[in-house]
Amino acid sequence: MKDLPTLWLSIPLLNTLQQIFLKESAVHVSGEFGVQWLVNLATSPWFILAIIAEIVCFVLWLRVLEQTDLSKAFPLSAVSYVFVLASAWLLYSEPVSALQLGGSALIIAGAWCVSTAPEERPIPASSTKSAQ
Secondary structure: OOOHHHHHHHHHHHHHHHHHHHHHHHHHOOOOOOHHHHHHHHOOHHHHHHHHHHHHHHHHHHHHHHHOOHHHHHHHHHHHHHHHHHHHHHHHOOOOOHHHHHHHHHHHHHHHHHHOOOOOOOOOHHHHHHHO
């Protein structure tokens, strides 16, 4: 359980890397869509890196799920959207709007709320009285 925070952080980082590698694959693969295009894609170093990142991410995700509840772990995957947005802005000079920044803040807040929610929710006293 000691490595859980590191595992959790590695998931959105690897997802972001995978998206960057896929973007590079798409930019560097040439030709019309067809058999040769698929061969070019499959032999692209960027595409191979994307597949490796996905496999590593999948294995680490299984470790996270082994150590925590799915309902607490899964919201973390939403943080990938924020990382991808930041990476696209930094690496590709893609524009980022105020609405995207606001949405990113909501994603982070939502992931934090869901993943830090208490394990057990106390039953309100009014509910237990009516049940008796």
